[in-house]
Amino acid sequence: MSDTATSDHATTTGMSHNKLAMWVFLGSECLLFGALISTYLVYRGRFATGPAPGDIFDIPFTSVSSFVLLMSSLTMVLALSAIKRGDLRNNRLWLLTTALLGSLFIGGQVYEFTTFFREGLGYTTSPFSSAFFTLTGFHGVHVSLGILMLMSMFISSLRGSLRKEHSETVEIIGLYWHFVDIVWIFIFTVIYLVPSPTS
Amino acid sequence: MTATTPVEDVVDQPLGVYTRPRGGNGWRDWVTTVDHKKIGILYGVAALFFFVVGGIEALLIRLQLATPNGTVLGADMYNQVFTMHGVTMIFLAAMPLSAAFANYLIPLQIGARDVAFPRLNALSFWVFLAGGIVLNLSWVLGGAPDGGWFGYAPNTGIVFSPSPGMDFYALGLQITGVASLMSSINLTVTILNMRAPGMTLFRMPVFTWMMLVTQLLLVFAMPVIAVALFLLAFSRLFGARFFDPSVGGDALLWQHLFWIFGHPEVYILILPSFGIISEVIPTFSRKPIFGYPFMVFSGIAIGFMGWGVWAHHMFVSGIGPISVAAFSLSTMFIAVPTGVKILNWMATMWGGRIKFSAPMLFAVGVVSMFTIGGLSGVTHAISPADTQQTDTYYIVAHFHYVIFGGIIFGLFAGLYFWWPKVFGHMLSDLIGKVNFWVMLVGFNLTFGPMHVLGLQGMSRRIDSYSPGFGFELWNMVSTIGSFLIALSIAIFVVNVIMSAMRARGQAPCGPDPWDARSLEWLTPNPTPVHNFDEVPVVESLDEFWHRKYGTDDDGRVVRVATAEEVCEDGSAVGVHLPSPSFWPIVFASGLPFIALGLIFNLWLTVPGGLLVVMAIYAWIFEPVDDPDAAHGDHDDHGGDEVTADTTEEAPVV
Amino acid sequence: MSTAEITEEHNDVVHDHPSDSKYFQIALILGVLTALEVATYYVDIGPVLIPVLMVMMVVKFFIVAAWFMHLRFDNSLFTKFFVGGLVLAVAVYVIALSTFEFWSKG
Numbered sequence: 001m002s003d004t005a006t007s008d009h010a011t012t013t014g015m016s017h018n019k020l021a022m023w024v025f026l027g028s029e030c031l032l033f034g035a036l037i038s039t040y041l042v043y044r045g046r047f048a049t050g051p052a053p054g055d056i057f058d059i060p061f062t063s064v065s066s067f068v069l070l071m072s073s074l075t076m077v078l079a080l081s082a083i084k085r086g087d088l089r090n091n092r093l094w095l096l097t098t099a100l101l102g103s104l105f106i107g108g109q110v111y112e113f114t115t116f117f118r119e120g121l122g123y124t125t126s127p128f129s130s131a132f133f134t135l136t137g138f139h140g141v142h143v144s145l146g147i148l149m150l151m152s153m154f155i156s157s158l159r160g161s162l163r164k165e166h167s168e169t170v171e172i173i174g175l176y177w178h179f180v181d182i183v184w185i186f187i188f189t190v191i192y193l194v195p196s197p198t199s
Numbered sequence: 200m201t202a203t204t205p206v207e208d209v210v211d212q213p214l215g216v217y218t219r220p221r222g223g224n225g226w227r228d229w230v231t232t233v234d235h236k237k238i239g240i241l242y243g244v245a246a247l248f249f250f251v252v253g254g255i256e257a258l259l260i261r262l263q264l265a266t267p268n269g270t271v272l273g274a275d276m277y278n279q280v281f282t283m284h285g286v287t288m289i290f291l292a293a294m295p296l297s298a299a300f301a302n303y304l305i306p307l308q309i310g311a312r313d314v315a316f317p318r319l320n321a322l323s324f325w326v327f328l329a330g331g332i333v334l335n336l337s338w339v340l341g342g343a344p345d346g347g348w349f350g351y352a353p354n355t356g357i358v359f360s361p362s363p364g365m366d367f368y369a370l371g372l373q374i375t376g377v378a379s380l381m382s383s384i385n386l387t388v389t390i391l392n393m394r395a396p397g398m399t400l401f402r403m404p405v406f407t408w409m410m411l412v413t414q415l416l417l418v419f420a421m422p423v424i425a426v427a428l429f430l431l432a433f434s435r436l437f438g439a440r441f442f443d444p445s446v447g448g449d450a451l452l453w454q455h456l457f458w459i460f461g462h463p464e465v466y467i468l469i470l471p472s473f474g475i476i477s478e479v480i481p482t483f484s485r486k487p488i489f490g491y492p493f494m495v496f497s498g499i500a501i502g503f504m505g506w507g508v509w510a511h512h513m514f515v516s517g518i519g520p521i522s523v524a525a526f527s528l529s530t531m532f533i534a535v536p537t538g539v540k541i542l543n544w545m546a547t548m549w550g551g552r553i554k555f556s557a558p559m560l561f562a563v564g565v566v567s568m569f570t571i572g573g574l575s576g577v578t579h580a581i582s583p584a585d586t587q588q589t590d591t592y593y594i595v596a597h598f599h600y601v602i603f604g605g606i607i608f609g610l611f612a613g614l615y616f617w618w619p620k621v622f623g624h625m626l627s628d629l630i631g632k633v634n635f636w637v638m639l640v641g642f643n644l645t646f647g648p649m650h651v652l653g654l655q656g657m658s659r660r661i662d663s664y665s666p667g668f669g670f671e672l673w674n675m676v677s678t679i680g681s682f683l684i685a686l687s688i689a690i691f692v693v694n695v696i697m698s699a700m701r702a703r704g705q706a707p708c709g710p711d712p713w714d715a716r717s718l719e720w721l722t723p724n725p726t727p728v729h730n731f732d733e734v735p736v737v738e739s740l741d742e743f744w745h746r747k748y749g750t751d752d753d754g755r756v757v758r759v760a761t762a763e764e765v766c767e768d769g770s771a772v773g774v775h776l777p778s779p780s781f782w783p784i785v786f787a788s789g790l791p792f793i794a795l796g797l798i799f800n801l802w803l804t805v806p807g808g809l810l811v812v813m814a815i816y817a818w819i820f821e822p823v824d825d826p827d828a829a830h831g832d833h834d835d836h837g838g839d840e841v842t843a844d845t846t847e848e849a850p851v852v
Numbered sequence: 853m854s855t856a857e858i859t860e861e862h863n864d865v866v867h868d869h870p871s872d873s874k875y876f877q878i879a880l881i882l883g884v885l886t887a888l889e890v891a892t893y894y895v896d897i898g899p900v901l902i903p904v905l906m907v908m909m910v911v912k913f914f915i916v917a918a919w920f921m922h923l924r925f926d927n928s929l930f931t932k933f934f935v936g937g938l939v940l941a942v943a944v945y946v947i948a949l950s951t952f953e954f955w956s957k958g
Binding site: 013014016019020021024026027028029031033035037038041043059060062063066067068071073074076077078080081084172174175178179181182185186188189190193194195 | 857858859862869871872875878879882883886890892893901902905909912913914916917919920927929930933934937938940941942944945947948952954955
């Protein structure tokens with residue numbers, strides 16, 4: 001029977017196709033977020049007549065949501081560790097927790113966006129505002145897709161079709177999730193914590 | 200969720216009310232196929248179609264410029280035609296034609312039964328086609344893109360380009376880019392992970408090596424153009440201020456993002472052609488490729504260095520003297536690995552018993568014509584000279600010598616060379632030779648004079664010129680040349696039709712028409728659906744040749760086996776292959792709706808989005824293999840089948 | 853159907869992953885680093901601010917990649933692809949930003 005284990009052996013390098021493909025994809029994603037971050041960096045001082053980044057960033061608030069996302073990486077590895085042990089109950093628990101933490105982060109982002117908008121920072125206000133919303137928006141879409149995949153796995157697990165032998169699926173989606181997290185580690189430092197121009 | 204999951208595992212087949220497509224013939228088989236060979240043919244047909252479309256656009260350009268104050272196209276239409284000519288030729292003709300060769304040949308050259316992700320492969324093709332359709336729909340939906348294939352900001356903004364053309368450009372190219380990215384990940388994994396026993400990296404044919412470098416370039420370059428196109432699309436559709444100079448938007452940002460993608464793109468285009476002629480030249484010189492490791496490493500070096508030269512497209516944009524000097528130097532350096540390749544091809548031919556069949560003529564055409572283009576390229580590396588040449592026809596001459604001379608000739612070499620592999624009959628060699636000479640003459644007549652025009656000061660992208668500048672003669676020559684190229688393409692089409700008619704009712708050509716060297720010729724012509732009867736065990740570079748030839752007691756090379764003895768007969772039955780699927784084409788068919796919806800009416804994105812989401816979920820829960828399909832008794836084949844049973848369990852995003 | 857046997861074999865092949873308590877320790881380190889990062893917002897540490905932030909960021913980045921994404925236990929080819937993309941991205945975008953004279957403007 002061709003299981004993940006045996007098909008691993010069948011590949012030339014011994015790595016599974018799926019995992020290798022995910023890593024190649026993540027390598028590619030580095031260039032995507034790099035371009036978005038560079039765009040932001042070029043434009044962070046070009047806020048025209050609108051609010052400047054230094055005026056509106058709410059560091060304490062963003063710190064909390066960054067911490068939430070960071071901890072979701074912990075719950076993600078715990079989910080993987082559980083399914084590898086065959087502990088499906090804990091696997092579901094941690095998958096759900098990860099998705100909830102991710103949703104909390106997205107909720108925080110929605111709140112942040114609406115607050116900024118009320119303070120006069122629309123998407124079309126300035127190159128800074130466009131670049132900021134595009135960068136964080138792209139990250140938010142990545143997190144949301146991750147939540148969707150986590151919930152799909154959670155539902156599969158409830159229906160009994162995500163079992164110990166499928167731990168690689170959890171691992172690969174976990175890789176994606178951690179990647180989205182490390183992108184935020186970068187964004188949090190470079191965009192929020194490094195002092196921004198003020199008007 | 201893996202390939203041969205037992206039936207009781209397939210509880211999660213939620214949309215179980217559809218009929219899984221089965222193999223067979225007819226159009227249904229083509230739209231649901233996941234066979235890398237059929238997908239390769241689909242890529243080839245689509246690419247040649249778009250090649251003709253782009254060619255017609257080129258003829259319109261040349262007609263407009265044949266005489267001073269041309270009136271064939273108005274200025275506005277001229278902008279659309281030259282933009283779409285570039286976009287079509289690069290993204291819809293050259294890249295997919297390379298993808299056709301990659302898809303068809305990579306699994307065969309490494310001894311695999313298919314690619315790593317067969318359904319993803321089908322998806323790549325259909326998404327590419329969707330992108331091509333979106334781009335060309337612009338002709339009838341308000342005007343084609345008119346900002347040049349490079350789309351420089353702020354000229355592409357809504358102020359200077361009010362028609363929806365550039366929206367189609369941003370979204371259509373985005374879609375083809377997604378296709379390229381998926382395909383490149385798929386082929387990278389295939390080459391690394393699915394090689395036959397004994398097929399080490401340094402026993403891979405040069406073609407596969409060059410394709411690997413190409414795929415890696417695509418993996419890393421496509422996201423950059425994706426961001427650039429998103430910024431453009433968001434600026435035009437949602438009013439983002441990225442390229443609005445009145446509030447500090449910077450046109451150079453676009454140029455950087457575009458050319459960080461755009462220069463690797465040049466190598467994405469040329470390396471497949473280099474790979475093709477690296478197979479053709481040794482075969483027709485009856486010698487192994489000279490300096491195989493140098494060929495491989497120079498390809499890798501080109502791949503690396505291709506990332507460090509992009510700003511030579513921007514010497515006159517005001518990036519500052521330090522940047523200009525640095526990029527001048529790096530651009531001169533990248534000529535070195537390319538030169539290594541040229542020397543190696545010549546050394547391969549040197550002392551060989553050369554047979555100038557049609558594929559070889561085209562391959563030699565690449566070596567000579569690309570060298571001309573390469574040398575004029577070095578003149579651009581010298582930035583003071585480049586300052587004079589920028590935006591003149593000299594540049595147009597240069598990149599057509601590279602793209603037409605280097606790429607199109609190479610792709611035609613590949614078409615003639617592998618035609619019997621794909622279709623089981625040869626193209627007429629005589630007509631092929633005529634095809635080559637007409638194309639060579641036409642090509643040089645078209646683009647040679649552009650060097651002169653450029654040095655005389657004729658600007659590129661202008662829709663007309665006044666009499667009296669000395670442009671008349673060379674423009675007329677160039678237009679005549681372009682019609683000779685069109686004639687050569689017509690000759691090719693005639694050759695295809697006549698050869699097919701002549702072959703009808705006859706047995707397929709023999710297994711080894713060229714006395715070739717690499718593994719794909721081990722399978723019969725045309726390739727059977729399962730590729731190899733038995734997965735070969737590889738012992739050397741040029742494995743197929745070494746199975747045919749050995750050395751006698753005096754150390755002389757002698758034939759030890761006939762092709763018939765060496766080649767497989769394609770008689771294997773019951774090989775377990777991945778099943779066809781509807782979902783790739785369903786997924787891809789949603790994308791044009793989303794694109795048109797973003798441009799015209801957001802409600803249209805709803806059916807498009809639903810199609811895509813439905814296809815994704817149906818895809819995930821569809822087993823890679825239909826458990827009910829008749830696979831034959833696949834237990835007989837032991838481990839072999841795993842090569843074809845590829846797993847796609849993760850919902851790859 | 854010997855799923856158990858197969859997965860047993862599977863576990864032998866794949867390197868053992870750290871225990872859950874190890875993951876909690878790593879998360880604690882990450883949490884502390886984040887707290888230190890945020891502290892720089894409240895405490896003025898002068899001109900070393902940006903270098904210190906960058907170092908902490910890189911450390912966090914690599915801890916997540918090495919442990920949570922278990923690159924340190926996995927095939928080195930994965931690391932090559934990921935680090936390849938990362939290094940390439942940093943290189944081209946730093947050069948691009950340099951042409952905007954981004955660094956000198958501070």
